[in-house]
Amino acid sequence: AQTVTQSQPEMSVQEAETVTLSCTYDTSESDYYLFWYKQPPSRQMILVIRQEAYKQQNATENRFSVNFQKAAKSFSLKISDSQLGDAAMYFCAYKYGGATNKLIFGTGTLLAVQP
């Protein structure tokens, strides 16, 4: 069975600094997708970034980028120039590329941004 592990329950970063959130996963599939979702106190899950497993190039969305290491089954999120609004719970998620569309989530990392 596929599993997603986030080993950092909490992280803290100074405003304008860079922080990296870790995520590892376990799967025997070759076709899959990986996501980072942000959940602020409002509870609404917001997609931050996604990565297709077949793409070697790391995804980037403005200040957010990933380091996708397929052989190591690692998918870390880097937030550059951290802002106060980045404070939230961050979830790493895996989705198999087949017909099943369910997301498998990690346990989350709570990110605090210090002014």
Added chain:
Amino acid sequence: GAGVSQSPSNKVTEKGKDVELRCDPISGHTALYWYRQSLGQGLEFLIYFQGNSAPDKSGLPSDRFSAERTGGSVSTLTIQRTQQEDSAVYLCASSLGTSGSGETQYFGPGTRLLVL
């Protein structure tokens, strides 16, 4: 609407009562998902609807849980004879519905259920 909406936002009920949670997906999205977010279990998949296909119910924790989707749009998650361990945030998501792709799931704000 602009996004996925859920109602009620919060629900307090007594043990043994039945509850219904509602989800309105983004217009045009044929795929709809329910997840549960609880302190002890994290985020877990419950059920998935895709168009007119039979739903994937593999995540439902017991036969007290059921869900339906009427007219391919609105969905209702029903929990019968609620128990305290059902207390959690129930999240609904929708997506365009292209099977096999890594399409983005858009989430609603969730319903926080508290069973006393």
